[in-house]
Amino acid sequence: SPGGSRIVYYSETDGNYDLISSPAETGSKVETLFKSPGAKFPSDWSRDGRYLLFGVLSAGAKSDIWAMSMADRRAGPVLDTIYSDRFAALSPDGKWLAYQSNESGRDQVYAQAFDGMVRETKRRYDVSTEGGGGLPRWRADGQELFYLTGSGRMMAVKVYLQGNDFPYD
Numbered sequence: 001s002p003g004g005s006r007i008v009y010y011s012e013t014d015g016n017y018d019l020i021s022s023p024a025e026t027g028s029k030v031e032t033l034f035k036s037p038g039a040k041f042p043s044d045w046s047r048d049g050r051y052l053l054f055g056v057l058s059a060g061a062k063s064d065i066w067a068m069s070m071a072d073r074r075a076g077p078v079l080d081t082i083y084s085d086r087f088a089a090l091s092p093d094g095k096w097l098a099y100q101s102n103e104s105g106r107d108q109v110y111a112q113a114f115d116g117m118v119r120e121t122k123r124r125y126d127v128s129t130e131g132g133g134g135l136p137r138w139r140a141d142g143q144e145l146f147y148l149t150g151s152g153r154m155m156a157v158k159v160y161l162q163g164n165d166f167p168y169d
Helices: none
Strands: 006-013 016-023 030-036 039-043 053-057 061-068 074-079 084-092 096-101 108-113 134-137 144-148 154-158
Touching: 006 039, 016 039, 016 084, 053 134, 061 084, 061 144, 074 084, 074 096, 096 134, 108 134, 108 144
Parallel strands: 039 084
Antiparallel strands: 006 016, 016 030, 039 053, 053 061, 061 074, 084 096, 096 108, 134 144, 144 154
16 A cells, blocks of 8 residues: 555455455454455555556456445446456556557556546557566656566666657657
């Protein structure tokens, strides 16, 4: 969690991989955050602690990106496409979502605006334009986005966040 007091992970319960929250200190109660059919795996937590992002695997090894509102424990899809969208990462200000998708036929990194658990089509920006990429992560100040290429090289993209536009080098 942003404050370091809790850890979220997936664990098999009743044949499903569900999201579990555990206190960082021993001796406190472990709780199931989200239980449903299919596998789920956490990928990021908003810096303000409002949202937990996680992947949900469905039939055919397709994956979608979901979010959980930590205030009311309501969860739902943010990206639910015919592609495998995964490894979501929120910018430090919580306004941009970076993720890996095979939409182009190969894994690439995309970014789009994030406004909570709103499931609507948004303009996507292809960040890994030189082919392939995955596992995006933001620099702590949000001015760079890092990802791995298909060959395992780490790339960094300079980001100039301005309103609803996503200019980058």
